[in-house]
Amino acid sequence: MADKTLRIPESAPGPWYVDDTCTPCHVCLDEAGPQSGFSLLKYTDDESKVIFVRQPVSADELAAAQSALEICPTNAIGDDGD
Ligand code: SF4
Known part of the structure; x- marks a missing residue:
């Protein structure tokens, strides 16, 4: 599960984010x-x-984001951000 405390700061504000475990x-x-x-x-x-x-x-768009979350091998994508 992605960690919102490790969110990449450049990511657009909102619930969906990528954390710094992205490889990429x-x-x-x-x-x-x-x-x-x-x-x-x-x-x-x-x-x-x-x-x-x-x-x-x-x-x-939400379905596409969810697909991205599910396919990410490092679980770097989250939807529980601020
Ligand atoms: S799938 Fe995950 S690790 Fe790969 S580029 Fe996307 S966010 Fe980064």
Whole structure:
């Protein structure tokens, strides 16, 4: 489970976040990154982590974020942030 106390600060404010255990392996981008059509997630500028660009709002976006959470091998994605 992701740890909101380890949240990457660049991640968009709101309940969904990525913590610093992101490797980054990039598989979540297939679910909710630019190529997926949702553009919820992207690499940080130095490409060392993935962050939420914005919070999911619609049902489809929430489903995409949930898919990203479930596929993340390090459990770095959480939905219990502030
Ligand atoms: S799937 Fe998890 S570890 Fe991989 S890039 Fe996304 S947040 Fe980081």
